[in-house]
Amino acid sequence: MKKVVIIGGGIAGLSAGIFARINGFESIILEKNHNLGGECTGWNRQGYHIDGCIHWLVGTKEGTPIHDLWTTVGALDGVEIFHPESFLAFEHEGDTVHFYHDLNRLKSSWLELSPQDEEAVNNFCQAICQLQSFEVPVAKPMDLMSLVEKFKLMMAMKDAGMIMQKYGKISLTEYAKTFKHPALRETLASFLPEGYSASSVFFALAAFTKGQASIPYGGSKALAMRMEERYLALGGTIETRCEAVELVIDRNKVRRVTCSNGKTFGADYFIAACDAHMFYERLLKGKYPDSAFEKRFNNPKDYPLASEIRVALGYAGTVGDLPRTFRFPVAGFKIHQKPISHLTMTHYQHEPAFAPDGHTLITCSINQFHSDYEAWHALAKDSRAYRREKARIGEEVLGAIETRFPRMGGKLKVIDVTTPKTYERYCNAYRGAFMPFLPTVRGKMMDHSGRIKGLDNILLSGQWLQPPGGLPVALITGKDTIMRFCKKEKKQFIKC
Ligand SMILES: Cc1cc2nc3c(=O)[nH]c(=O)nc-3n(C[C@H](O)[C@H](O)[C@H](O)COP(=O)(O)OP(=O)(O)OC[C@H]3O[C@@H](n4cnc5c(N)ncnc54)[C@H](O)[C@@H]3O)c2cc1C
Known part of the structure; x- marks a missing residue:
């Protein structure tokens, strides 16, 4: 049985581990902390449990591909979902603007607040409505798709493409000026920081208003723990308090990883399911630079990190x-x-x-x-x-x-x-950073396969590979990484 060592036990590492086991790889996750889950966590203080992550989770709508994927990894299996009445309520000079879950209610409340904004409000709601048909593609990464599959994906993304074309290069601040009422203007302008593309707001609200971006009861840590349970039940192993500090590389291959506790681990394949900058700079010691990442890390103005x-x-x-x-x-x-x-x-x-x-x-x-x-x-x-x-x-x-x-x-x-x-x-x-490079009007969207030029048996995985990052990208890229190893092994990928 081929062995995979996964550096990092966040959602990407857990997802990779679960799909490694489903596909017949021996798997070990090395995690620097005592707990798994990475940024998807929570902690107890003075009788309270502080949820450290999920404000909204894309994938909460049953019967959708992304929900099925969350279910496969044990994260949402049988879990009750909380649908908040509104995404956000914004107060400005005595008025309150609500981003209601119910799009009709959102529209009527905005029109009631500002009848003179009828056209802008209609356009806003229409764009959200149009995007509600958009489903996060989860089946396969682009680099593993045939031409026919790529064509089908493009067709399925038609509505998303139209919204990107229309709003992708307008900043939210500019877009907000299409509204007359000061509260609506201010609400939209400050929805995301200066320079961010207006398209983000439509994607977020389309997912939320169709029930695809709500909150699993139990919170972030419980979600990660359910994935950990699933991984262990599949026979995966874990080493905690085990920070990878060095990679032993020989002839285009990683041979071993050395950890802060003195342990070393060899494998056929390695996955860096950890922070991208730490991976390139500390583990690869800057010897395998990647131009897509360098360009972004070196230009915080167009590629801000929040x-x-x-x-x-x-x-x-x-x-x-x-x-x-x-x-x-x-x-x-x-x-x-x-x-x-x-x-x-x-x-x-x-x-x-x-x-x-x-x-x-x-x-x-x-x-x-x-x-x-x-x-x-x-x-x-x-x-x-x-x-x-x-x-x-x-x-x-x-x-x-x-x-x-x-x-x-x-x-x-x-x-x-x-x-x-x-x-x-x-x-x-x-x-x-709690997210990778968010789409700004000047920055280009990242779509990275995780491959490291010059290294054969290690892939980067996790939130850094695709916009907008977050938990769904960690989940999807973890699975995609195992799909790439299956291809290398000439094995059919098993999805559940
Ligand atoms: C405050 C906050 C709120 C958020 N809200 C949301 C939200 O509402 N919705 C949403 O979708 N996303 C949200 N996110 C983002 C989401 O949490 C992340 O995108 C996601 O958890 C990233 O998963 P990951 O596995 O790619 O990376 P990480 O979670 O960073 O996991 C990497 C893991 O690797 C470990 N590690 C790092 N270096 C090493 C090493 N050298 N050796 C061993 N282990 C190592 C880390 O300890 C960590 O466990 C939020 C994040 C934060 C911080």
């Missing part, structure tokens, strides 16, 4: 009918000298087990980009100053929520604050 500060708060109460994710303006709050104009808070009322009885977990995410990361990186050199700044941010967020919701006054406490440095330390995530 990370975040996440403040978790315990609330001694229930939040009632407050939208699950609520964005509201704040004043006088700065981080690294930059004013923060809005806060996005999410509550977990649908998960009573995430908080003590009668209490609710609330998280608040603040996006961080290039210069923010630099500031955190410098600050983290002084651990006391770093901790002080985290505590200050936690208290500022708490104060801002109390100001907006006076009824919460005295009932909130900060239970945890993570920064880009947290994700870097925990997952080796480059600059703390």
Whole structure:
């Protein structure tokens, strides 16, 4: 039996491991942390369970190919799905804009708010509606497709192609100007950071409004643990606290991987299901550069990477009918000298087990980009100053929520604050990024096969290979990697 060593036990590594076992490879996952799941995780603090990942999971609609794939790996098998009433509610100068799950309701609420925007609202909803037919292609990666299969895929992607053509090169900020009402303008303009393509908003809302991007009950860590169980049940093995630090390479092949605990592992095939930058720079020591990645890593303006500060708060109460994710303006709050104009808070009322009885977990995410990361990186050199700044941010967020919701006054406490440095330390995530390069108007979309020029038996897998990254890309690329090894072995790929 041929053996595969998988470096990294995130969703891509688990997916690769499960498909390796289904396809008759011996498989071992090497994971630097004690737990598997990578960025798809959660942790306990002061009686609360802080969900560290899933705001929305593409693949929650039964009967779709991506849902079937999640089911095969054990992630969604029999799991109940929570469909929030809205994706986001955005408050601006006394008005609230809701991104409702029900597209008709979204449309009528926007028209009620701004009858003069009828044409723009109709166009917006029509584009979302048109994209609802789009299904994430999961069957095969492009490099393994025949010409006929490629043609069929292009036909199936027709609607997506039309939306990309129309909105792919317009920034969201520009697109927002097609609306007259200030709240609608501001909502759309700040949906994603400056420079990001308007197309992203349509893909996100098309998936959400058709029930394809909701939230599995139990949260992120539970999802990863179900995949781990499936992998172990299939006979896969795992080494935790086992960080790969060196690859032994000989004649175009990786022969062994050496780990921080002194153990070494040999195999026929290797999968780097870990951070791409760490892989190219630390494990391959910069000796196998890849121009597609280099171009992007060296141009943060056109290929920005997002990370975040996440403040978790315990609330001694229930939040009632407050939208699950609520964005509201704040004043006088700065981080690294930059004013923060809005806060996005999410509550977990649908998960009573995430908080003590009668209490609710609330998280608040603040996006961080290039210069923010630099500031955190410098600050983290002084651990006391770093901790002080985290505590200050936690208290500022708490104060801002109390100001907006006076009824919460005295009932909130900060239970945890993570920064880009947290994700870097925990997952080796480059600059703390939680997603790969998002589509901007100037950047080109990445579509990478994971092959390393000059190396025969190792492939990169995971969120970095395709936009927009996230859990579905980790899942799909993990499977695709095993499909490529099956082809090399001249074996028919078995999908479940
Ligand atoms: C705060 C946050 C919110 C998010 N929200 C969503 C969401 O709502 N929806 C969504 O789809 N996606 C979301 N994501 C993104 C999603 O979590 C990631 O895209 C996905 O988990 C990436 O999976 P991966 O396996 O490719 O990489 P990772 O999760 O980074 O897994 C890589 C694994 O490799 C391990 N590793 C790294 N280096 C080594 C080494 N040298 N040796 C051994 N092990 C190593 C790491 O510890 C990690 O376990 C979010 C991410 C974050 C951080």
